[in-house]
Amino acid sequence: MILKERDTISGRKKAMELDLLLSCHLTSEHRRIVEQEKWKLQAGESAEDQVAYV
Numbered sequence: 001m002i003l004k005e006r007d008t009i010s011g012r013k014k015a016m017e018l019d020l021l022l023s024c025h026l027t028s029e030h031r032r033i034v035e036q037e038k039w040k041l042q043a044g045e046s047a048e049d050q051v052a053y054v
Contacts, residue, residue, distance in 0.1 A: 018038040
């Protein structure tokens with residue numbers, strides 16, 4: 001079995017960037033896209049936490 005470290009720094013960095021985007025004045029379509037990306041990022045991190053064996 002191959003074990004690897006999770007890259008949590010890039011995930012946190014991307015989450016902070018998405019939060020900054022959400023604090024800007026965005027059109028409703030752009031806000032929806034950013035919110036979907038943030039949701040996908042959080043869902044992926046949650047799934048990785050669930051399957052981690054450490």
